[in-house]
Amino acid sequence: MNVCVTVNGKVYERVVEPRLLLSDFLRHELNLTGTHVGCEQGVCGACTVLLNGDPVRSCLIFAVQAHEQEIMTVEGLAPAGTDKLHPLQEAFRDAHGLQCGFCTPGFLLTLLPFIEENPNPTEQEIREALSGNLCRCTGYQNIVKAVKLAVETAERGE
């Protein structure tokens, strides 16, 4: 089947089997390997991408379902063509919010709309927002710290 999808602002067109998972499509057809796959049953959250702005598990959507939709992956976060990081990425680095980094793209994409919609979240709200993404390295503490840092940065309008 034909799939035409906009990923990180760029239009891609491919012919795929209907059963191809969106996660595999992004990684292996489009070579956008920043989206990671951890469980293929929607629990770990490593494959989280934005579908029309909302965080979703790309392992629970078929690529054909993304036809004519808009997707954002971790590759779309930092300003293209520069060494710069997105402020949220910067906050993760400053707070040591990642270790092996495998789960990190999923966290970033879950958090991107969360921070926009919650300019002043409590720690409990942050933890709740993170709870659909598993991390095995950090114990989450520094991820929470990174979110607080990112929120502060956004508040200062940086």
Place this chain on the structure above:
Amino acid sequence: MATRYFGEPIKRNEDPRLLKGEALFVDDVHLPEMLHAAFLRSDYAHARLKGIDVSAALEHEGVVAVYTADDLGDYWQPGPLLVPPPPVERLTFHQRTQVPLAKDKLRHVGEPIAVVVATSRYIAEDALQDIELDVEPLTPVVGLESALESDAALVHDGLDSNLAAHVIQEKGDYAAIRAKAEVLIKRQFVYDHGAAAAMENRGVVADWDSKAQQLKIWDTTQAPIPIRNGLAAMLGLSESQVQVIAPFLGGGFGPKIMMFYPEEVVVPWIAKQLGRPVKWIEDRQENFFATTHERSQIHDSEIALSKDGRILGVSDTFLHDTGAYAPYGLTVPINSQCTLLGPYDVPHYYSEFKAVFTNTVIVTPYRGAGRQHGVFVMERLLDIAAKELAIDRVEIRKRNYLKPDQFPHNHEIIYQDFAPLIYDSGNYLPALERAAEMIDYDNFIKTEQPQLMKQGKCVGLGIVSYVEGTGIGPYEGARVKVDASGKINVATGVGTQGQGHFTSFAQIVAEQLGVDIEHIRVVTGDTSEFGWGCGTFASRGAVVAGNAIHAAAVRVRKKVLKHASEHLEAAEEDLVLEGGKAFVKDVPTKSVSLGELAQMSNPLRGAVKPGSEPGLEATDYFGPERGATASGVHAMIVEIDPETMMLEIKKYIVVHDCGKVINPMILEGQIQGGVAQGIGNAFYEELVYDDDGQLTNASFMDYLIPTANDVPTVESDHVETPSPLNPLGVKGAGEAGAIPVGPLFAQAIEDALSGFNLEILKIPVSPGKLFELLQESGDGAQ
């Protein structure tokens, strides 16, 4: 040196790539013409395999090949024994290691039987459904105690029983001291560990270039060099024909240091057979069945004490589940045996264990690697002793700590590194006192807890100690080189799994060469960059590879100073290395950059002094005499809903001593992550096998990894007792966070439910199990 690097919380070099999704993980490798492998795995825990018919699978469009054990020919060999048993006098060991594909017999659910190679993973999995097996089910061997009964089925037909090993280690004379003891406490303990469940599953990509006669392998291993050496030998290639790359790893935690997994052995062979690149990526379900676990031990333990709570001796006899094979030798149970002694002065110790083959997934080290089991036994014995003797639990620990003047302390038994268990250094009391202060122990016990209890709240405190043998040998090596651009290249043989090596190793070099860490490129885990080494395990990366890098950097520093002194016409001792330059102290204008020096030391024309070596480069190695012993104290306050047994952690404290700290930010992260895994082990995660040998919760739906809601903020502090065994004075820290959490939960829960008659002798515990325990004790939930 003006700018300090060592000991600073420097931001990580590797982060930008990871944050932008640009870091290479094994599954990110894409090669032209690449094929995809999927393994057919046993559904049976124990069965005779009488026949395999792959003909229908071969007919699938897109299937290129299907292989079974017979197709492997002479390549089919049981894996090597990775860790031979240590030189303990009273030791029996039966070597049985995993096979590439099952032949004749299936020994655990998930054991690979056949492999399909196809143009896509989807098609390969389609074809798996069409492989026909002729199988005769056998009685599965599951429970540890029943496995040793005389009528038990045999996991390995050639053995008389399911005994994998029997080891006795002794110090002093426990029987004699027992006779004199004023107090004896005896209990049975069960401690279950779980699956490492790294977020990245395992994977292998192999590419045979027949024109260059080179085999290139990307592998999610913590030990690329031993993998290269082993595969080269098995495939009849020279080591220089095989390159193994362990790129970024999405967490390892132990099971990725298990070597020569069936898939790791079979996939490169297929690539060579077919002359096409082959990729196998483990999925999460396979990860539960095919990646090694750590699991259960059953301890029958006794402690002998004086009336004032001094330990006279400990006796511990335990069974250890090693799974269907034991490629990792005795590392895990030996760790349990040795770590049980903890920070305590135990004059007499009798320890005996039997490792048992069962029809379950292989057991190899997972973060903590058996240390948890031992620490649980000792801490629980002390808690029970404290209760019986009416001694405060902090006090009983204080009374039994080794004193600073007792180091180095010889425990007179053999550790996993084959060396005697000798603690290098330690100072335990300050950590305990600091932890008690941070958790406000006295106030909580005397004031806060009684008040809250009066309001009907069940709150409790736990405080426990542990030691961790870290940084064991044999050795690691490293090469440090200054480029003509002024950039520094560092190469070492260890793989890395997220511990921040790209930064901490750079800091060690920066400290010597005065170059900012962003100009230092660290390469780990690529055998073409560095070909000697063992791997990251046993909290040894920073200790062993770190000191090797330090040694190489010190030698490069000497070269830099020598060349700079000649060039600047100044004495070496008057030179400062900073900001990528060498300059004369107090005359910063009189300087030369490291890049220029590198260029000058590698002239393209003209003469050099006879005997001079080109370049600013040095390679060095480090191998410690024995491991460095880290230690610490964890303390926690919990509240339990007495109606539902749901538990909330209110406060969590870690005071830790791992000697000199390279990067405190990274260290904190290691501890926080370790605690999270410890909490998982103590309260959430359990691999549940049924009597048929089926793992009943092999998915993230039922195997409960703690989420952000389940892990508290850890407040931590440090005590610094440098190790005398290495120049940097460092000790390992990777596993410490995870080790004492089981006994911590047990103590805190008992304290919170002190109104009930409850003893927690089993980990993991859970709200449901607490409820059952209360039912059994006759108290019942309210």
Place this chain on the structure above:
Amino acid sequence: MKPAPFDYHAPTTLAEALALLDEYGFDAKLLAGGQSLVPTMNFRLALPEILIDINHIADLAFVRNEDDGLHIGALTRHAELERSELVAEKAPLLAEAMPNVAHSQIRNRGTIGGSLAHADPAAELPAIMIALEARFRIQSQSDDRWIAASDFFVDLFTTELEAEEILTEIVIPPLPARTGCAFLELARRHGDFALVGAATRVTLDNLGACSEARIVLLSVGNTSVRAVLAEQSLQGKALTGQNIRDAALIASDQDIEPPADMHATEKYRRQLTKVLAERTLTKALERATSAP
């Protein structure tokens, strides 16, 4: 863990979807949010030959209030229900339960119709619908019928839906006066399927006694279970602490036959049922007392 092959259809109207269902029957499976179906397909536990993706039928996603109650289109996503002010106002019990449905990423995709048709006894929405006396509209090419939520769920993952039918719409009638609701669940980790959950509704008469109580429990049987005897025990009685405790005990002892699994034994589920029945009844009473 890759799904087996299937043929894919993406109708844009209900009529098209119904025609496809009529044609393929049992060979076809509807794909709504896919948050339960796709994992099952990835494990190859579900092997549908035909997948009919109804996500493009825009008419099926709506929340609107009418005289007979709150109308919700079957394709409405959980996240929409969670955010909807209309839901919060008209069906506060539903709003209260929504944050317990898995995690935000799942709620962004999962749909109310999909969840109800899936009929997982551990899921929140079936229990909520029974507690709120919702009605479901079920359509096929030849039929268009309504069924009460309490009649819809038949057994484990089994409903009254025939192979050629689609659940298209849910109607939640307005709450009677002096009515309060409460939802609570206990899970090992927040977002997991509950060990036990309770959706409770209490209506008071003019004198403040209980004129009607509904206690619907999840994860204690093959479907959501109404604690009928406990409900009856409260009928006409003042909701004193003692009466509530007695009812909770009846619910846990007599109304259910809870299953045992690795996370909870039967006894523990009964204990949790007792606790949650009591806590939700107490909370619902509080709310009913202050309700108009």
